[in-house]
Amino acid sequence: MPQPPTAPAVGAVPRQAGAHPPVPFFTQARLFEELWPQIERRAVEVLDDGKFSHGRQVAELERALAEYTGARHVIGVNSGTDALVLLLRAAGLRPGDEVVVPAFSFAASATSVVLAGGRPVFADIDPEDYGLDPAAAQRVLTERTRFVMPVHLFHRTADLAGIGALAERHGLTVVEDSAEAIGMRVGGRHAGLFGAGGVLSFFPTKTLGAIGDAGAVLTDDDAIAEQVDALRHHGRLGRTIGDFRTINTTTSLPGYNSKMDDLQAAVLLAKLTRLDADIARRAELAAAYDERLADVPGVLRRPPVGGIEGQVFYVYLIETERRDELAAHLAGHGVETEVYYPTTLPQQPCFAELGHRPGEFPQAEAACRRTLALPLYPELTERQLDVVCDLIRAFHREGP
Numbered sequence: 001m002p003q004p005p006t007a008p009a010v011g012a013v014p015r016q017a018g019a020h021p022p023v024p025f026f027t028q029a030r031l032f033e034e035l036w037p038q039i040e041r042r043a044v045e046v047l048d049d050g051k052f053s054h055g056r057q058v059a060e061l062e063r064a065l066a067e068y069t070g071a072r073h074v075i076g077v078n079s080g081t082d083a084l085v086l087l088l089r090a091a092g093l094r095p096g097d098e099v100v101v102p103a104f105s106f107a108a109s110a111t112s113v114v115l116a117g118g119r120p121v122f123a124d125i126d127p128e129d130y131g132l133d134p135a136a137a138q139r140v141l142t143e144r145t146r147f148v149m150p151v152h153l154f155h156r157t158a159d160l161a162g163i164g165a166l167a168e169r170h171g172l173t174v175v176e177d178s179a180e181a182i183g184m185r186v187g188g189r190h191a192g193l194f195g196a197g198g199v200l201s202f203f204p205t206k207t208l209g210a211i212g213d214a215g216a217v218l219t220d221d222d223a224i225a226e227q228v229d230a231l232r233h234h235g236r237l238g239r240t241i242g243d244f245r246t247i248n249t250t251t252s253l254p255g256y257n258s259k260m261d262d263l264q265a266a267v268l269l270a271k272l273t274r275l276d277a278d279i280a281r282r283a284e285l286a287a288a289y290d291e292r293l294a295d296v297p298g299v300l301r302r303p304p305v306g307g308i309e310g311q312v313f314y315v316y317l318i319e320t321e322r323r324d325e326l327a328a329h330l331a332g333h334g335v336e337t338e339v340y341y342p343t344t345l346p347q348q349p350c351f352a353e354l355g356h357r358p359g360e361f362p363q364a365e366a367a368c369r370r371t372l373a374l375p376l377y378p379e380l381t382e383r384q385l386d387v388v389c390d391l392i393r394a395f396h397r398e399g400p
């Protein structure tokens with residue numbers, strides 16, 4: 001029997017420093033050991049099938065995710081980024097259409113718009129939920145605006161009611177970047193299903209992570225689902241999953257090659273069996289962070305834990321004025337942290353030609369300057385969490 005992987009899929013274990021255990025920013029080594037029998041069985045099925053992408057595991061994952069999210073259609077693709085590009089195209093984005101995107105997000109929220117032929121127009125965020133501020137979005141609308149893209153970051157959804165109302169008033173289509181939002185539900189409805197559609201990313205560190213790249217589109221719209229299905233597979237119309245022929249077949253429109261690998265689907269199906277338990281463990285850890293960091297004066301903002309509908313802790317982040325010093329202090333003691341995201345999207349070199357100046361998106365800029373993501377994953381131990389919190393407390397008491 002093959003040995004279970006012992007090294008984390010993403011993020012090396014930091015060097016041992018001092019008496020406490022090192023705390024990697026992310027690992028899923030133990031989870032992999034636990035799930036290995038299931039993963040191995042499915043991996044062997046993939047090899048026996050000889051169909052390595054767009055095959056039976058992918059079809060099964062799509063059905064399982066449709067059941068989990070309640071979406072009428074789940075279409076597996078190569079990444080969350082591809083899912084956004086294909087969804088925007090399938091939802092009717094035309095060349096030059098403007099899409100309102102929050103200034104604070106992962107690059108793909110805005111680059112997907114460009115790749116789909118549209119123009120991202122940035123608006124500031126609400127500092128409470130780090131999501132698009134509907135009032136700020138309203139101020140950047142023009143006669144060319146046709147879409148608005150709320151992004152659900154870290155642990156909660158953006159203001160879907162406010163953005164929905166704005167879209168309604170101005171005849172805009174809502175496309176959600178719900179790449180981080182698996183498990184987030186508002187009023188019983190899963191993130192990604194409040195407008196034309198949404199996406200999921202299965203990047204390894206995400207709440208439901210693969211062992212490489214994979215993503216999916218979620219939609220209740222039959223026509224959009226059919227388009228995405230065609231676009232992911234060289235423009236071939238009709239459900240082609242499980243179809244072995246990939247050459248010499250009909251191309252109805254210029255599509256992409258964005259099929260999902262069956263090995264990724266196999267891993268995701270195994271992990272899906274414990275997703276709700278993982279989400280519950282993440283909430284427990286977030287509550288433990290909250291309790292231990294409550295009275296640390298330098299920690300200016302902690303995420304509210306509980307009392308928020310549909311909250312799922314993908315990322316636990318705090319805000320502090322001396323973020324970079326704190327990160328260096330933690331790194332020096334074997335604790336890895338991450339900055340999501342150090343630069344606003346309008347300040348990325350990729351959007352330099354839009355000519356935005358510092359100060360235009362004050363909330364997004366403050367978030368870029370102050371937020372620090374702490375280690376959060378199901379196998380993080382209370383002991384490790386204590387180490388992180390004790391170091392943060394000591395840093396703010398004594399200075400670096």
Ligand SMILES: *Cc1c(COP(=O)(O)O)cnc(C)c1O
Pocket residue numbers: 079080081082105106108109151177179180200201202203213214215
């Ligand atoms: C992860 C992520 C994406 C992109 O997903 P990939 O699978 O890495 O392509 C897009 N938007 C947000 C907000 C994300 O966090």
